[in-house]
Amino acid sequence: MAKESSAMDKLSESPIEFIREGSQFLSKCKKPDVKEYTKIIRAVGIGFVAVGAIGYAIKLVHIPIRYLIV
Amino acid sequence: MASTPPGGHKTLQKRKFAQQARDRATKQRPTSSRQAGFGGSSAAVLKIATDDSSTSSLRVDPLVILFMSVGFIFSVIVLHVLAKMAAKSVE
Amino acid sequence: MAGFRLIDLAKPLQSILPEIELPYENIPFDDKLIYTFVSALVYILCQFPLASISKEHIDVKDPIFFLRNVFASETKTLMEFGLFPLISSSLILQLMAGLRLIDINFKIKSDRQLFQTLTKFLAIVQYIILANIFIFAGYYGSNLSPGQILNLNIQLIGSGIFTTLLCEIVDKGYGFVSGIMTINTVVIATTLVSDALAFNQIAISDSDDTITEAQGAIINLIQSLRASHRTLMGNIVSVFSRDYLPNLSSVLLCILVGVAVAYLHNIRIELPIRSTRARGMNNMYPVRLLNIGCLSILFSYVILFFIHIIAFVFIQLIAKNDPSHIICKIIGHYEVVNNYLYVPTFPLSLLTPPRSIQSMIFKQPLTIIVFPLFLATTGVWFASKWQAISGSSAKDIANDFKEQGITLTGRREQNIAKELEKTIPTASTTGAAVLALTTAVGEFLGLKGQAAGMVVGVCGAFAILEFVTLEYQQSGGQSMLAQVLGGAASAFQ
Numbered sequence: 001m002a003k004e005s006s007a008m009d010k011l012s013e014s015p016i017e018f019i020r021e022g023s024q025f026l027s028k029c030k031k032p033d034v035k036e037y038t039k040i041i042r043a044v045g046i047g048f049v050a051v052g053a054i055g056y057a058i059k060l061v062h063i064p065i066r067y068l069i070v
Numbered sequence: 071m072a073s074t075p076p077g078g079h080k081t082l083q084k085r086k087f088a089q090q091a092r093d094r095a096t097k098q099r100p101t102s103s104r105q106a107g108f109g110g111s112s113a114a115v116l117k118i119a120t121d122d123s124s125t126s127s128l129r130v131d132p133l134v135i136l137f138m139s140v141g142f143i144f145s146v147i148v149l150h151v152l153a154k155m156a157a158k159s160v161e
Numbered sequence: 162m163a164g165f166r167l168i169d170l171a172k173p174l175q176s177i178l179p180e181i182e183l184p185y186e187n188i189p190f191d192d193k194l195i196y197t198f199v200s201a202l203v204y205i206l207c208q209f210p211l212a213s214i215s216k217e218h219i220d221v222k223d224p225i226f227f228l229r230n231v232f233a234s235e236t237k238t239l240m241e242f243g244l245f246p247l248i249s250s251s252l253i254l255q256l257m258a259g260l261r262l263i264d265i266n267f268k269i270k271s272d273r274q275l276f277q278t279l280t281k282f283l284a285i286v287q288y289i290i291l292a293n294i295f296i297f298a299g300y301y302g303s304n305l306s307p308g309q310i311l312n313l314n315i316q317l318i319g320s321g322i323f324t325t326l327l328c329e330i331v332d333k334g335y336g337f338v339s340g341i342m343t344i345n346t347v348v349i350a351t352t353l354v355s356d357a358l359a360f361n362q363i364a365i366s367d368s369d370d371t372i373t374e375a376q377g378a379i380i381n382l383i384q385s386l387r388a389s390h391r392t393l394m395g396n397i398v399s400v401f402s403r404d405y406l407p408n409l410s411s412v413l414l415c416i417l418v419g420v421a422v423a424y425l426h427n428i429r430i431e432l433p434i435r436s437t438r439a440r441g442m443n444n445m446y447p448v449r450l451l452n453i454g455c456l457s458i459l460f461s462y463v464i465l466f467f468i469h470i471i472a473f474v475f476i477q478l479i480a481k482n483d484p485s486h487i488i489c490k491i492i493g494h495y496e497v498v499n500n501y502l503y504v505p506t507f508p509l510s511l512l513t514p515p516r517s518i519q520s521m522i523f524k525q526p527l528t529i530i531v532f533p534l535f536l537a538t539t540g541v542w543f544a545s546k547w548q549a550i551s552g553s554s555a556k557d558i559a560n561d562f563k564e565q566g567i568t569l570t571g572r573r574e575q576n577i578a579k580e581l582e583k584t585i586p587t588a589s590t591t592g593a594a595v596l597a598l599t600t601a602v603g604e605f606l607g608l609k610g611q612a613a614g615m616v617v618g619v620c621g622a623f624a625i626l627e628f629v630t631l632e633y634q635q636s637g638g639q640s641m642l643a644q645v646l647g648g649a650a651s652a653f654q
């Protein structure tokens with residue numbers, strides 16, 4: 001019984017507790033530095049555009065077919 | 071009035087231990103197939119299949135599925151063409 | 162105990178549902194790349210218009226337009242429901258198994274097989290139910306003939322079964338990691354690229370075919386500098402604000418969201434570790450802020466999808482979207498916007514991201530609070546459960562450490578799990594909350610689901626890339642294709 005009531009207390013207090021804990025955690029974290037970050041962005045950007053371009057090429061196949069059937 | 075089973079308290083004791091062992095076994099059950107060590111979803115990746123192959127199920131080659139799905143799309147195209155021809159013949 | 166188990170339902174299905182056979186040997190890196198790509202491209206090919214849709218004017222518009230980007234679906238195509246049934250059934254079943262709501266022992270092989278079959282079966286059942294909800298709600302026309310209904314059913318359910326199998330091809334080891342996530346990422350990348358760079362011309366006025374604009378926003382910007390049907394100033398305003406085709410501001414915002422998520426994904430805590438076997442082997446073990454990736458967002462959107470589909474059933478199927486009906490008075494009704502969207506009114510609008518900043522402030526101010534709160538609470542709840550059950554909880558990692566002879570610097574071996582227990586759950590829940598807020602902010606800028614799509618796409622890309630680079634290194638870098646395609650993969654090392 002006592003356990004349950006303490007759980008309830010925690011739940012009502014938890015949003016503030018959660019935010020406090022979370023921001024504490026965030027401040028402890030290691031953030032990527034500029035050099036690392038630009039490298040990642042470039043790598044993922046190139047990958048995203050390359051993959052997307054191939055996908056778009058397939059989508060282009062649809063256009064004549066749609067034209068044919070509409 | 072507690073009834074004592076044949077065999078006396080020893081049986082009761084044994085049953086209790088067996089029950090505890092079973093409880094422990096269920097508690098130690100892995101919660102996912104990755105935890106059991108057989109593939110499947112991990113923390114950041116969602117999968118529908120694990121690294122198991124069924125023995126009883128209908129097994130197919132991946133290439134067959136790829137070709138069948140392209141065939142499926144073609145059948146939909148054919149459906150479009152048929153619908154268009156039907157509409158024209160009504161006019 | 163002779164109790165009934167949910168997974169036993171799958172027993173008779175095992176012999177009917179097709180299953181991809183496991184590869185006999187390890188698939189080489191290049192072949193994996195090809196299998197993954199071909200599966201994704203077949204999926205994109207499947208985004209093809211449905212046949213047998215009524216040619217007449219259809220009153221019922223798209224009620225889930227803001228959810229489509231997350232689940233790689235496209236309206237009135239074979240991929241009407243996209244990956245949603247797959248994602249929802251695998252997420253929910255695995256969550257239920259992890260929380261022991263369904264009785265399953267993952268140590269037993271037959272149990273795992275049944276579980277796998279059940280997941281697929283549940284996905285296909287969802288395809289069937291969703292298809293018929295849409296058909297009978299009149300989404301494809303109000304008076305369809307029985308033949309048309311049958312046709313639509315075959316197309317929608319057939320495409321659902323093929324999607325399931327395509328994902329399974331990748332999952333079973335022919336492709337990289339996970340079919341759901343690779344296909345989703347490829348589709349989201351395709352959407353972004355075609356929004357930005359598509360050069361095909363589309364007629365923009367009904368009466369006149371000669372006025373066309375490019376589909377891609379950047380191409381449109383270049384063309385509009387010398388277009389003649391408006392003034393130069395009008396052209397540039399239209400490039401940034403047109404709502405009939407992708408505009409430049411939403412493309413830029415999407416890229417911004419992607420860049421922000423890339424930053425979040427690289428926030429981590431580094432725990433110093435050392436080997437217990439060799440001296441002087443010091444290293445860092447990173448615990449990512451987003452260690453459950455985009456799954457928390459996917460879970461929130463699965464719930465949103467269910468809420469909106471159930472609302473759609475009540476409002477459209479039962480109340481016929483009649484504002485005076487009792488149901489519509491309770492949960493709201495739909496308003497047609499731009500002739501292709503169904504925008505719900507209050508109170509359903511509370512869980513609908515606004516279409517633009519103006520409509521958010523003037524029409525649905527309460528959404529600003531409710532929508533992020535919804536994303537954050539569902540996401541955080543999911544994160545706290547998932548990190549414990551998915552096989553990389555503090556205890557599992559501590560076990561891994563033990564096996565590999567690694568220990569946290571300055572800690573005793575018995576305390577590793579405790580120490581990790583302080584970090585990993587906090588990281589997961591905080592990460593889920595931060596990601597939810599990012600998604601909500603992106604959505605409030607009027608991206609109609611594209612922000613959530615970008616979050617899922619970029620996070621998915623990172624999750625996959627981690628495995629791809631690992632495998633690339635293991636294959637010894639012997640890949641012709643990777644040298645051509647994988648600038649990303651090699652640069653990421």
